Amino acid sequence: MDNKENITNSENVEEKEINSKKEDNKFKKFISEHKKQSIAIGIGTVALIAVAVCLAVFGLGDKSKDSTTTAKVTDITAQPTTVEQTTVEPTTEVNHDNDTISKLTGDWIPKKLGNKRPIAVMINNIGDAIPQSGISKASIIHECPVEGGMTRLMALFEDTKDIKRIGSIRSCRIYYCYISNEYDAIYTHFGQSKYAKDYLNTDAIDNISGLSAVGNTTFYRASDKYSPHDVYTDHDKLEAAIKTLGYERKYDKDYKGKYKFAEVDGDKVEIKGQSAYKVSLGYPINAPWFEYDENTGLYKRFQYGGKHIDENNNEQLAFNNIICQYVDYGIYPDGKSIDMTVTGSGEGYYITNGVCQKITWKKEQMSDVTKYYNPKGREIKLNVGKTYVAYLGKNMNVTVQDKEAFEKANQKKSEKENTAETTK
Structure with a gap:
């Protein structure tokens, strides 16, 4: 199916100002009379x-x-x-002298964090591995297909200090290396496909591997989980590994960031497009979808038939921005490993504030960052906040439900639940 047709409609001191001059005139007139x-x-x-x-x-x-x-x-x-x-x-003016603008969210953050490279962590996303831990604290999450129709997540963290544990952690796919490099991130994984091994052993990417010399001190197996879904890490272990490996902790001096954002203290980005109150993605196994919350301006994420929850804090994942990027992908000669093309150009969708807009993307060479453009050919601006990015095969639909259809569906769902409750 042509991905141009992939989107469907399923329908306030008190200023008490006493003018002294005016009152003087009144008083003089009173005396005169x-x-x-x-x-x-x-x-x-x-x-x-x-x-x-x-x-x-x-x-x-x-x-x-x-x-x-x-x-x-x-x-x-x-x-x-x-x-x-x-x-x-x-009104209270907030002093931002010690802050800077985050390259991941476009929001104010302390300079000591804003100048540090993020850590990208491969997160297991099969049914047996959920709920995951720490992911609600990620600034950006990427989702890509892996073998067997499943997906794997890459969570980008600016600050891991207060996260109890992060995981579970799984292996690398070569295209995730390329995506991680777009953020100048330190890539963290436990294992890798054979097609990624050579690349990981070069200077092209700073990575922390569970199968390397620092693996035993960086990762641990949680007693409340079972293998292979039991590998976790935390802030102290990650920072120790980065120090041991000698990786630079600050952004490269030439790195400018991947996205453009709206002004942090300004108005939100308003895009033109189709009403999008429910967005469903065509990943076949976890079947994820997002529901727009008008009160918060966030898209709440669901998968496997329920809310996508962070086990650490019981928070549901929610995002200000959703980007859907259609790419070409195929299978390596081994017959099972996925090869995904992240260079070139293609189409996609940008979804924010209850609206879905068709976009295009472009990345000329591997050292570039992917850029996204609106229908007029201008680079899009994201709203300040968290972003979710989906890489989709061209056969994977993005289905959008407008406000009216979404509300009707929710009403029917509530009626059905109420009926079931009364018949108990």
């Missing part, structure tokens, strides 16, 4: 001391007159002045 009379002047809520001062200034100091004046003061009530009040919510 009543200069031959002995009166007390009552203005709003002015204190009695101020009244006495005014009487003394205008020669009203006789005791009998004082008595009369006092009586008149109690009889004269100043007309209240109506002042329009506006309540403004106080």
